[in-house]
Amino acid sequence: MKIIVLGGGGFLGSHVADALSRKGHKVTIFDKKKSKWLKPGQKMCIGDILNPKNLENAIKGADIVFHFAGLANLDQALKEPINTVKANILGTVLVLEFCRKHNIKRFVHASTIYVNSVDGGFYRSSKRAAEDYIEEYNKIHNLNYTILRFGSLYGQRSDDTNGVRIIVKNAIVNGEISYIGSKKTVRNYIHILDAARACVDTLKKKYENKHVIITGKKGIKITIFLKNLSKILNISKKIKFQNKKIVGHYDITPFTYKFKRGQIFKHKSNLDIYDGILQLINEIRNEKNYKNIN
Numbered sequence: 001m002k003i004i005v006l007g008g009g010g011f012l013g014s015h016v017a018d019a020l021s022r023k024g025h026k027v028t029i030f031d032k033k034k035s036k037w038l039k040p041g042q043k044m045c046i047g048d049i050l051n052p053k054n055l056e057n058a059i060k061g062a063d064i065v066f067h068f069a070g071l072a073n074l075d076q077a078l079k080e081p082i083n084t085v086k087a088n089i090l091g092t093v094l095v096l097e098f099c100r101k102h103n104i105k106r107f108v109h110a111s112t113i114y115v116n117s118v119d120g121g122f123y124r125s126s127k128r129a130a131e132d133y134i135e136e137y138n139k140i141h142n143l144n145y146t147i148l149r150f151g152s153l154y155g156q157r158s159d160d161t162n163g164v165r166i167i168v169k170n171a172i173v174n175g176e177i178s179y180i181g182s183k184k185t186v187r188n189y190i191h192i193l194d195a196a197r198a199c200v201d202t203l204k205k206k207y208e209n210k211h212v213i214i215t216g217k218k219g220i221k222i223t224i225f226l227k228n229l230s231k232i233l234n235i236s237k238k239i240k241f242q243n244k245k246i247v248g249h250y251d252i253t254p255f256t257y258k259f260k261r262g263q264i265f266k267h268k269s270n271l272d273i274y275d276g277i278l279q280l281i282n283e284i285r286n287e288k289n290y291k292n293i294n
Helices: 011-022 052-059 074-079 081-101 121-141 163-174 192-201 222-232 273-285
Strands: 002-006 026-031 043-046 064-067 106-112 145-150 152-154 189-191 210-214
Touching: 002 011, 002 052, 011 026, 011 064, 011 192, 026 052, 052 081, 064 081, 074 081, 074 121, 081 106, 081 121, 106 121, 121 145, 152 163, 152 192, 163 222, 189 192, 192 210
Parallel strands: 002 026, 002 064, 026 043, 064 106, 106 145, 145 210, 152 189
Antiparallel strands: none
8 A cells, every 4th residue: 555654754653664664565754854764665755744735745645644743752842832732733633634635545643642641741632632633534524543542662763852762871871870750650661663563553444443552561660670771781870760750741650531520600590591592683683784684
């Protein structure tokens, strides 16, 4: 199939593009600049998802769209709420609209496990809103989708915003292991290659119009992870825990979202609906253009 990977030059997108190529698909990568990891047989398309002309030209003719473009850093999103809305909500809706227009068979969207959390800040809010739009496009326009909710990814091609990379790089450079958060922290880490293969597998029919969680099989306590890392790097210094509350990040589990029911406001008196309708009728009849309507 002809598949376009929006954001295909990034950490996750580039690995998914490679996994798709290995399966024999015709892959086009769409990103703001040429991918450093472009493989033979893959086509490169440079553009911005917020540029409608760029985006439509890229999507037109594809069978499947993988959407990994947007603002993916939780901490950056906390500082840039407006850019987060533009990239993750407006950008997603633009993609959806061109998918609808050009009869894309499946829209595969990168979301996050934070959508079911009270944590995640503006990043979570943007991803939750994007999921709502995707579901409505399915209801209204029959656009098939698969929503992928990712856990803690790590591995080659990650940048300096990746949690595991930050810890490992700091240990290599400074010769010590430190963690900004709490000893209580638990993470379900998943290697990027496993995550990429899982993304490709979700093209199967049984994942159509489903929400799929892609994360590690079991939780790993940060204390155990860091002790093992110190052994691998042969670091004898004591592990430092700063025990700071990392704003927006969960400690043990992200699955803490609870639906908020609105509290019913109890009026001391309610205007009868038909009295209200009579008032509205009189207002309309008294409007200057009422006669023109008739």
